[in-house]
Amino acid sequence: MREAKDEFDLPFEILEPVEWRGPAVFNSPHSGSVYPHAFLTTTRLDIATLRRSEDSFVDELIGGVVELGYPMMRAHFPRCYVDVNREPYELDPRMFDGRLPSFANTRSMRVAGGLGTVARVVGESQEIYGQRIPVEDAIRRIEGLYKPYHRALRRLFTRQHRDFGAAVLIDCHSMPSTAGAKDERPRADIVLGDRYGTSCATLVTDVIEETLRGLGYSVLRNKPYAGGFITEHYGDPAAGLHAAQIEINRALYMDERRYERSASFQNVADDLEFLAEEVGAIPVQELRPYRAAAE
Numbered sequence: 001m002r003e004a005k006d007e008f009d010l011p012f013e014i015l016e017p018v019e020w021r022g023p024a025v026f027n028s029p030h031s032g033s034v035y036p037h038a039f040l041t042t043t044r045l046d047i048a049t050l051r052r053s054e055d056s057f058v059d060e061l062i063g064g065v066v067e068l069g070y071p072m073m074r075a076h077f078p079r080c081y082v083d084v085n086r087e088p089y090e091l092d093p094r095m096f097d098g099r100l101p102s103f104a105n106t107r108s109m110r111v112a113g114g115l116g117t118v119a120r121v122v123g124e125s126q127e128i129y130g131q132r133i134p135v136e137d138a139i140r141r142i143e144g145l146y147k148p149y150h151r152a153l154r155r156l157f158t159r160q161h162r163d164f165g166a167a168v169l170i171d172c173h174s175m176p177s178t179a180g181a182k183d184e185r186p187r188a189d190i191v192l193g194d195r196y197g198t199s200c201a202t203l204v205t206d207v208i209e210e211t212l213r214g215l216g217y218s219v220l221r222n223k224p225y226a227g228g229f230i231t232e233h234y235g236d237p238a239a240g241l242h243a244a245q246i247e248i249n250r251a252l253y254m255d256e257r258r259y260e261r262s263a264s265f266q267n268v269a270d271d272l273e274f275l276a277e278e279v280g281a282i283p284v285q286e287l288r289p290y291r292a293a294a295e
Contacts, residue, residue, distance in 0.1 A: 003260055010036060012075045012149050014156055022280035023164035023287060025157055026062045027171045029149070030055035031085045032075040039081055044130040045122065048259070052123040055082045055174040056259055058248065061269050062172050065276040071160075080119050080128060082141040084149045085171075085228040090116040091138060098135030117142060123225025157241065159236060166240035166287035168204060168279060171230045177251035179224075189217040189252055193227030193245035199235025200242035203286055204279070207246060211278045215271050240289040250271065 012032075033045065033054055056217065059074040066072050075084060089104040092111045109167070114121035119139045121127055158168035177187060190212050194205045211220050227235075227245040229254065235243030250256050254267040 005158060006068070008036070008077055008145070009147050010225075011077050012073065012152065013074045013075075014152060015066045017069045019069050020071070020160075020163065023160045023166045024063050024065075024070045024168045024170060024276060025160055025254060026070060026072040026276070027153060027169060027230065028055065028059040028062060028072070028074040028173075029171070030075070030079040030173055031059040032077045032079065032141055033056065034076045041142075042130075045126060045128060045130050045242060049103040049126060050078070050128070051164050051259055052176075053170070054078060056250070057254060057261055057265070058172050058174050061248070061253060061265070062272050062276075064269055064273040067212065067290060068276055068280070070276055070280065072158060073151060073156060077145055079120050079275060081172050082116055082145050083115070083119060084146050085230050086110060086115075086117040087229055088142055088146055088150075091118060092120050095129065096121050096135040096138060096155055097132045099232065100135055101139075113184060118148065124232050132259050146274065153230075153234075164284055166284055166289075167242065168200070168282075169230070169234050169241075169243040169286065170208075170276075170279065171227070171234075171245045173225075173245060173247045174250045175225070175247045176247050177256060181222060184272075185251050187249055188220040188252075190219045191223070191225045192221050193218060193225045193231055193247070194222065194243075195224055195227045195232050195235065199227055199231045199237070200244045201237050201287060203282060204242050204244055207278055207282055208246070208252060208275065211270075211275050217271075238289060240287060243294060 025051045062072060087105055088113055090108055091100055091104045093100055093106050110116055118141060157167050157169055192205055192208055194200050212219050225247045231245045235241060253265045254262050
């Protein structure tokens with residue numbers, strides 16, 4: 001975790017391979033851990049609590065895919081500051097001083113749960129702010145971080161589609177090992193989200209699941225995570241654009257209390273490199289637009 005005293009020098013980055021080998025793109029939108037100083041002066045929570053919303057180290061877990069020939073994008077700003085896996089203006093009017101834009105979505109389930117584009121809570125519904133924040137602050141985060149992130153991700157995704165005739169976005173996240181203090185049952189190792197079969201060809205999800213199961217992981221599909229805004233809005237299988245979300249159980253690779261990598265970190269990273277190779281080996285003709293396959 002780092003503290004940004006001023007604005008972000010590098011709010012996000014794309015790591016490009018020397019040789020682009022296939023249509024896969026890997027994305028880590030929630031592993032950012034650079035906390036703006038101004039933000040820290042407004043929150044009522046300490047850093048350890050704020051970090052509960054991070055997908056800690058996920059960008060490092062998937063970093064090896066770049067040398068294999070697949071680009072990777074990652075955010076450096078934290079999810080609790082602005083969440084790029086939401087609609088651009090999914091905002092809770094109770095949080096802000098000032099009037100929200102008329103087009104803001106104030107009634108989504110995510111807003112109701114405190115997890116809009118600018119989150120109200122982290123962890124087990126712990127309020128981030130002790131008082132309302134200026135609505136201009138939220139708009140500045142969206143215009144200055146959220147929108148540039150998506151412009152860059154869309155350009156990268158479009159480039160893969162142009163160069164290979166299809167593109168596969170693997171949106172990578174992590175999940176707590178349990179659902180919370182009220183439910184201590186362990187979760188699956190991996191949860192795959194494909195918006196119930198609508199965001200990517202079934203073949204993509206099948207390859208991911210079979211590969212992970214073959215490596216010894218327990219895998220579920222779409223429950224409790226079916227994929228967020230990115231999976232839903234970037235996936236268009238009929239156009240040759242495929243998006244799948246991967247949620248990795250944090251107990252597999254880190255100490256959740258200390259925010260430290262565990263001894264098994266490298267094993268998980270190696271397995272994700274193997275997964276990237278398997279996704280990259282999917283015949284591109286099986287991923288191209290349906291209309292092209294029918295001609």
